[in-house]
Amino acid sequence: MLSNYPLSEVEKCFLKESGVTEITTKIPYLMVDNFPKMGLLTACRFLEWAAANPDGVISLPTGKTPEFFIKWTQFLLENWDSKKGQDIRAEYGMSDLKKPVLKDLHFVQIDEFYPIASEQANSFFHYVNKFYIDGFGLDPAKALLINSDDITLAEGKHFSEIFPTLKVDLSLRFREASTKEEKLQQESIYLIDKWCGEYEQKIRDKGGIGFFLGGIGPDGHIAFNTRGSDLYSTTRLTETNFETQAVAAGDLGGIEVSANRLVITIGLETIVYNPEAVGIIIAAGEAKAQIVKDSLETTLDNIYPATVLQKLKNGRFYLTKGAASKLTDSVNSYFQKGEWTQAKTEKSILELCKKLGKYANRLKLEDLKNDPYTSLIPNLSENTVKQVIDSTIAKLNKGIEKEEGEVLLHTGPHHDDISLGILPHITNQLSEKSNEAHFSVLTSGFTAVTNTFVIDTLQYTKKLLDQDLIQMVNYEDFFQTGYKLKMDKDIYHYLTNVASEEPDQIKRGLCHRVVRALVSIFEVPNSQKLRETINDVLAILKNSYDGEKNPPKIQKLKGMIREFEEELVWAHFGVKVKNVHHLRLGFYTGDIFTEQPDKKRDVEPIVEMFREVNPTKISLTLDPEGSGPDTHYKVLQATAEAVRQWSKEKDLSDLRIIGYRNVWFQFEASESNVIVPVSLGDLSVMEDSFANCYLSQVNASFPSYAHNGKFSTIAKRTWVKQLNDIQLLLGKDYFYQHDMAKVRASHGLIFFKDMNVEEFIAHARELEKSIEGMI
Missing domain, CATH: 1.10.10 (Arc Repressor Mutant, subunit A)
Structure with a gap:
């Protein structure tokens, strides 16, 4: 395979570094250790190509996947002749490469939601202008962009007039329009189709795309060419499928929006129109492993859109080890090489x-x-x-060992990560009275709360205030000090109403906590100002577009709603509010690319928590490849550095680190060294606590592409699947005939990794090294 495809100098260097000696897939691939390193590989290859094609045609991706491609490209251009830049160029075959100038490159936008205002920060038009046109210093005059505002519609009207609900009914392509509004919409759809044809022709007039870089969706889509797309498809207005809508939900403010939004996308034929093109798909993480295998090991097939890259001699996949883990080559290499x-x-x-x-x-x-x-x-x-x-x-x-006398600190990047990762294990620990348990979510998590949820909650809060049903605001000292008190009472009353099945009172409990949060955040001095503040927040949210970044105080309000939800979960087991720590690390800002953790701002609060709690065991999500949600690996970096710093003050030889995984990625049985039984009761507790406490998540506005519903259902399915695997090894009778009731009651299993400090630091070190010096 390698001899059939010419590799560039950059690719040769990365191939040698990877240790891969045999590639049998239909499309060649390169493999790196982690997500940031994949960004370096992609940046080096892009700059190598740009140096050889200074006026070539490029098409680059949007979203979170290109984060390190963008950062490494900018870093290398800014540090081309610095020692660090020279060292990188020498290592990856670019020593003799003249610094590329990007201003004469022609840019082609891959795709866009339709309709969406171009000035919205969550539009891809805005993204490519910010990160590529401005960020890379490209010439706007040489860019082909998809601007919904500029696409001509019937009677010269704007899309907001033609499609006031922002829904486009493509059945009008084939049926008779029944109203004047539908006739305008039908004519507009035909005009959009015409625009798409013209866009396609402009790309072809340039000779086609010379350098294409794209991600791959969970269904295998590249650009918005979803599973089943015609391999000869061109630029078009089209619908998407659930998996794509779930991925887009984060951009658009919830699946309620993304499920009703169409897209304009270049086609699969557009990507491969130029036979000399370099076409690269990047994929990170074990969650992508199966679709990567199917895309690389299957002959041309519209079920796997990325197979279209087989048409390009310079077609490539750049993968992390996790994304490549199911390839036949990787499996062979895993078993046949090394110790x-x-x-x-x-x-x-x-x-x-x-x-x-x-x-x-x-x-x-x-x-x-x-x-x-x-x-x-x-x-x-x-x-x-x-x-x-x-x-x-x-x-x-x-x-199933009984743990006694432990000080347990369970941490998670987001609210619900701990519960979805190891809740049944925690309930075992909490049943032993000699154990002391603490819980800490390290980020504010506000991006998981929709504007709609906050609007509904605030409107209900106003109604309760009007009915004098939030009586604490009448206490003389409430707005000075009272709002800070009786947090545990709030929690207890809320859960009592869960037990009583009183939905109105449950919502009232949430509103009580929201009032406390408003007083704290906005420094509200009295009841009148409280009402004005609620109205101000409602006005801001109602005038915001879906997916818009909120002002800092509203971000904090959303975060405090999530924190209340987390306190409710652990109060199920009698954990006091003071034992639930909210760190709100500063790197978490709601931007498309969050900052790298800062040692003072983000690490010191974790060290302070370690000093205060003095744990004997710490649990955390383990994502050493950096391929899950970016918050996960950034929290991992900050936590690892905090452990290192704490180890300078205290002997940590007895400290145990529990690495768990959740709905985004799972351990294999062979990777874990601890297996915890999960009963039907455990499953019910997890499902019920999720539904009763994570009110902002019950409607699953930001679902996994694997399930159109609550994350707790995915966790349940994962644990059941893990039991099925272990039953193959031990037999079903091992469980139902076991001496211990806990094992006999097993209907699921949790896998995790118990490590000492040195083992944990080693897991985190490679990820740190891959980013060191860039930011």
């Missing part, structure tokens, strides 16, 4: 069970010898499977 480990033995045995549809205790030595992977197990014998079974039982035994 053989116990994890490899466990993984190969489990995969053989799945392949043959057999329980482990029914595997014969002949089965193991005939399999390409299990046959590699050193000292393969009749006892090999039993050793794996014993190892798995040891992990399970560790998960």
Whole structure:
């Protein structure tokens, strides 16, 4: 495969560094350790191409995926001749490369929501102008952009007049218009189609795209060419599917918006029109592993749109190890290269069970010898499977050990991460009275709360104030000090009404906390000013477009709603409000690209919390590849640095770090060293607490692409699937005949990794190194 495709000097260097020696996929790929390193690879290749094609045609992606491509490109251009820049260029085959000048490149916008105002910060038009036209110093006159405001519609009207609800009914392409409004809409749709054809022709007049860089969606879409798109498709106005709408929900302010918004996208044929084009798809994280495998190992197929890159001799995938983990090449390499480990033995045995549809205790030595992977197990014998079974039982035994006298600090990047990651494990710990538990969410989490939710809550709050049903505001000292008091009472009353099944009183409980938050944030001095403040906030939100970045005080209000929800969850188990810590790290700003954690602003508060709590165990989400939501790996960086700093003050040789994963990515059984049983009762507690406490999330405005509903359902399915895997190794009877009721009641399992401080720091170090010196 490698000999059939010419690699650039940059690609040769990264290929050598990766250690990959065989590529058997339909499209070549390069693999790097983590998400930031993928940005470096992509930036180097882009600048290498731009130096050779100073007036070429480029098309670059939007969203969060290109974050480190953009940052590394800017860094290299600004530091081309500095020592750091020279070192990077020398390492990756660019020593003799003349610094590229980007101002003569022709830019082609890949896609856009329709309709959307161009001045909105969440429009892709705004994105490409900010990060590419301005950020890279491109010439606006040489850019082909998709500006909804400028597309001619019927009678010369603006889209807000033609489509006042911002919904476009594409059935009007094929049916008769029944009203004057529909006739204008139908004519406008035809005019948009005409515009798309002209846009396509302008791209072709330039000779087609010379350098295309795009991400890949969970359904395999590139640009907005979703699963099933015609491989010969061109620029068009089209609908999207659920997976794409779920991904876009964060940009547009909720799936309620993205589900009703169309898109304009270049087509698959547009991408490959120029046969000499460099076409690159970037993908990070294990969540993308299956679609990457399908896209790279399948012949041309409209079910997998990215297979269209097979038409380009310079078609490539740039992947993190996680994204490449299911490729046949990666699986072969994992088992065939390097030291053989116990994890490899466990993984190969489990995969053989799945392949043959057999329980482990029914595997014969002949089965193991005939399999390409299990046959590699050193000292393969009749006892090999039993050793794996014993190892798995040891992990399970560790998960049911009684923990006593521990000071537990459970942390999460977002609200609900801890609950969705390891709630049943925590309930076991909380049942032991000698344990002390603390919980900390490290960011404010305000982006997960929709404007609509806050508007509805504030309007209900006004109604209660009018009815004198928020009586605490009548207390003489409420606006001076009273608003800070009786937080635990708020929580208790709220949960009492959950138990009583009083929905109005539950909502009233939320409104009480919102009033406290308003008084705190806006320094409200009296009842009259409280009403004025509520009206001011309502006016701002009602005049904001969906997905617009809120002012800081409204961000804080949304964050305090999330914090209240988190306190409610842990109050289920008697945890006091003072034991739920809200760190609100400063890097979390609501911008498309959040800042890197700052050692003073973001690390010191974590160290202070460690000093205050003095934990013996710390749990955290473990994403060393940096491929999950960007908040996850930035929190991981800050936490790792905090542990390092704390270790200078205190002997941490006995401190244990619990690395868990949640709905975004999961451990394999072989990666974990602790397995915790999950009963139906545990599943019910998790589902109920999510539904009763995370009120802002129940409607799933920002769902996972894997499920159109609550995240708690995904967690439940994950735990059940993990049980199914372990049952292949241990047998179902191991569970229902076990001596312990906890194991007999297992209908799901949680996997996590128990580490000492050195092991944890090693996991985080590679991610830190990949970013060091750039920002």
